[in-house]
Amino acid sequence: MELFIHELDWRVRIFDALSYPTLILRPDRTIIAVNKVFLSKYNVTEEEVVGKTCHDDVLPTHSSPKIPCTTDFCPHLTAKESAKTRSIQVQTKDKDGNPCWEERVFSPIIDENGNVKYIIESIRDISRVKNLEKKYSEMRELIDKVVQSSVSGIMAADRSGNIILMNEAAEKLFGYSILDANEVNIENFYPAGVAREIMRKLRDESLGGKGKLPITNVNILTHNKEEVPVEMTAAIIYEGEREAATAAIFNDLREKYAVAKKLEEAEEQLAHSEKLASIGRLAAGVAHEINNPLTSILLYGNMMYEALEADHPLSENLRFILEDAQRCTEIVKNLLAYSRQAAPSRAVFYLNNMVNESLALIRDQKFFMNVNVVKNFDDHQILVNADKNQLCQVLINLLINAFDAMEHKGTLTLTTYRDLENHRAFIEVSDTGCGIPEQNLSKIFDPFFTTKELGKGTGLGLSMAYGIMKENQGSISIKSTGPEGTTILLELPEEPVTDEFAFVSIG
Template sequence: MTMEAEKNEDFDWKVRVFDTLSFPTLILRPDKTILSVNVNFVKRYGIPKEEVVGKTCHDFFYRSEYPCPFDLCPLATVLQTREGQTILSHVEAESAEQTWEDRVFSPILDETGQVRYIIESIRDVTRVKTMEKELSELRGFLEKAIQVSTSAIIAADMKGNILVMNRTAEEITGYTLKDTKGKISARELHPPGQAEEIMRKLRDSDIGGKGRLPCTQVNFVNSRGESIPVELSAAIIYEGDNEVATMGIFNDLREKLAQEERMRQMMARIAQAEKMASLGQLAAGVAHEINNPLTGILLYASLVLEGMAEDDPRKDDLKYVIEDANRCKGIVRNLLAYSRQTLPDKETLELNDLVEQSLLLIRDQRLFMRVEVVKRLSGQNMLVHADKNQFSQVIINLIFNAIDAMNREGTLTLRTYPSEDGRDACLEICDTGCGISEDNVLKIFDPFFTTKAIGKGTGLGLSTAYGIVKDNEGAIRVKETGEKGTTFLVTLPIYHGSAETMLI
């Protein structure tokens, strides 16, 4: 082959390679004029090759006699650095949709190392760019959805580094995502051993399926070390078979549990009130029926006793009849007090005076022989609106119980004070007696519950007191009980009406 033929063949080969390039490509001279364009270029721009060759690139692409509008003309940089350059350009065609192009500039150097030509290939990256945009929009949307969720969401890698923590999770845990970075691991949000237990369950395919843990109640530990009950569902995120992250969605149960507890207490109060009401009716009926024959027994027995000679040997037997009948009268009195068939006669009373007067009413001073009575009455007058007789009954019942519990030997402390919020008048009756067992504490306000020997107690003292206090919008409860004794607390709302009607 001649030199000339060889040269032509070499040229043909280069042109074919140039034309096979799948991207529109052009060859530029260092003075920015277009030397040649390939077939794909002609196809892409729909302009014959002759109309392009000889123009400068900025004239062709931007119809401008000034160099290209990029801050730093890539051609100039290629000439200067003799290295390839890539720029991303946004093309706004008049009719077509917006497109994105990646323009790659590659220098061809001569033997002296100077840039002889520059090959520019134009790649349409609109699809990739659109996908990127869609992906970033989707990501933004997901981030917002996670943030606004009213359920708390936390995701962590398998080392426990927290990757995602939404606003609700930050509120519940008391940490921000920023706080946790490199400092707090997801494991520290659990009490000891719980995180491991959750992971074990997550990996157990019998519980909720592999990598899934259905709703379960657990406690988290917040930044202040408090235990927060939550309902948690969790999952492992896999890539293929590999565990890459864990995710937990949880809801704070504090309000729900508090509400359930309030409901439970309300139901217990309703049940107690119903029980008291029906037993009260029964008690009232029985007391009423027994009262009349008892009065007769006592009257006639007393008459017979009076008519007996001094030395009549049957006199003692009759005395026993009268004594027992009197005891029955006492029981009837208690039953009637418990059933409280009469309407309360409310007055404005001063609590300290009421305590003093109730103490005076306990005439049998033998009860107090070995009992030291300590009075710690508030310096502040506290007016309450209650039935005087009924409320004295409450105080007396509590004092009797206290003395019984101490087996008539110990210290009885009576304390009055206003509640912290100033709304209630409080009365504490504290003894150094035997205390009340955990089981019995639940039963002591039940009518007829007594631990005393037959004939000693009817088990109506506390249930009567409970009913009276409730009728007066107050509360009664065991404040403390144990080996050292028991403290009962009675509260009544402080009365702010006129004190003129005060009767004691």
């Protein structure tokens, strides 16, 4: 075997002292020297390696099919051609067969004419770095997954407020995509002044510590310029002492607020029902007590009236007394109806028919004179199972209230519809009347609350309606009211259509 070592300058021998396995190659890839570390690391002798080319099967790493040693990518070749240092990272196996990573650096040695004379190949074990890199990237992937799958919106911005991170929940909450991030600044995500206030609090050490914002309720601004209440926490991310970025976590409060509001309404309703129930019991007691004396007044009064001559001077006064006593009887009757505990006598009927019948029952045609009645009925016949007489009573009171509010001129719209999914039936009575003033809204279902002049209303209509609707598993509510008019909504459970009703024509 030819010896090539004499070709090397003595200075090249110092490479023997290098701690990395190192080879010296000619531009034609012939290995002319290897250092001692190389021999011991790969467990080969000088004779086995020197004189061969790096394409020969000289050591595990060289024979690895993963080494990009094709003509195009051969780092030896590119180092030779460019006369510059080139390197590649190679995944291979160590002498025990364990996977490892090597970095192979090819450094050309140039002669006085500028030609590449030799190439020094130095091999570094970078397995540790590579393993750390792998662990780091696995950890990053895990953190990414945790951030992305979080139900809370998570967002980070750099020092200038440019968005650098936005998870899916934040995209959904704010209505922006991370792809819009270049065009929006963190200030766009809050109503005017809020972002600054958050930064001020973040820097205030007395609130949650330096760079930390404890749970705070604020409004954010979505892409559609809608203000949404959220609960947020935030932190400044420091690089040394320097503020590098800010990160924040957001939780949408809309659902929580909606639940709280519903709860509050339910509590209010409960209090109202309790109040009505106690008034009802009281009213029932009083009505019973008054009923008997009233019956005597009417009986003896009528006897007196009949005994008097028609032109008797007291005859007219007595008639007034009897009329008012009769009115008292009506009130007592209503009171007893309002407080009555008896179950409604139910039957299945068509809602639209009942609305038509209630209209027909208002005999006093002066109500309709200047009122345009619009029927906006659901095309489908809606069936309900309720006490029809009671519901007529409710509706007649609503119609009279509407006529009164419009002072008998305007438009009265009667609408029926249903919610198929939840099996509910609805009647809406809308008028173009004066509306109910805000301060009366909480009182109109109370017994005896009336704004009508003495002798015109008793204030029992809506409180009776409230009780009747409840007894029939329904409800009554004010859908809207204002100077443009009032809409009262009645809701009842819808009865499923049975064979008996399936072919009945629309009446």
